Amino acid sequence: MGVYLRCMPQTIEGTLSARGLRFAIVASRFNGLIVEPLIAGALDAIVRSGGEADAVTIVRCPGAWELPQVVRKVIDRGGIDAVIALGAVIRGATPHFDYVAGEAAHGIAAAATAADVAVSFGVLTTDTIEQALERAGTKAGNKGFDAALAAVELATLFRALAPAHRTAAAAATATLTPVAGPARKRGRGVP
Numbered sequence: 001m002g003v004y005l006r007c008m009p010q011t012i013e014g015t016l017s018a019r020g021l022r023f024a025i026v027a028s029r030f031n032g033l034i035v036e037p038l039i040a041g042a043l044d045a046i047v048r049s050g051g052e053a054d055a056v057t058i059v060r061c062p063g064a065w066e067l068p069q070v071v072r073k074v075i076d077r078g079g080i081d082a083v084i085a086l087g088a089v090i091r092g093a094t095p096h097f098d099y100v101a102g103e104a105a106h107g108i109a110a111a112a113t114a115a116d117v118a119v120s121f122g123v124l125t126t127d128t129i130e131q132a133l134e135r136a137g138t139k140a141g142n143k144g145f146d147a148a149l150a151a152v153e154l155a156t157l158f159r160a161l162a163p164a165h166r167t168a169a170a171a172a173t174a175t176l177t178p179v180a181g182p183a184r185k186r187g188r189g190v191p
């Protein structure tokens with residue numbers, strides 16, 4: 001307690017303001033009954049946190065297994081602050097689920113780690129369709145909405161974590177600007 005009175009730690013964190021942010025939603029078509037409400041939830045979260053619907057590009061791919069490849073391409077294409085990956089993998093009678101869900105999770109995590117932009121994970125992995133429906137806008141919320149909010153927080157955190165030399169340069173410009181005004185008035189400024 002005493003330590004905090006003498007020395008306050010610095011906290012760097014994101015916000016939930018999507019104002020000015022550009023997003024890509026990468027969504028799989030497989031299990032569209034579940035994925036479409038996830039997309040709607042993500043858009044709702046972006047708009048309700050101050051973002052613009054026309055600052056969102058929706059990119060669709062066949063299934064969750066393809067999500068990592070497309071997320072990478074979308075990041076390489078540039079022009080966005082955050083990618084929200086959405087899909088639904090539902091367990092069947094064979095081990096296929098484990099391969100698809102595992103590849104989606106590992107691949108998106110690998111793309112995220114290598115990326116300069118925020119990447120969030122909104123891929124449902126459930127045992128049943130009922131569990132997936134519950135998480136796509138019914139009794140267990142909407143994981144698309146949650147993933148979009150995570151993307152907003154991460155993108156704004158990345159802005160706050162911009163390299164120190166860049167923020168120092170911005171601060172120097174900000175301090176110098178007011179000085180230039182009066183100097184110019186007295187005839188000593190830059191012509």
Ligand code: INI
Binds near residue numbers: 030062088097100
């Ligand atoms: N894709 C999904 O997105 N969800 C699933 O539940 C699923 N299952 O269970 O098969 C699924 N399979 C397709 C896969 O993602 C690829 O599109 C396919 O294997 C072609 O590469």
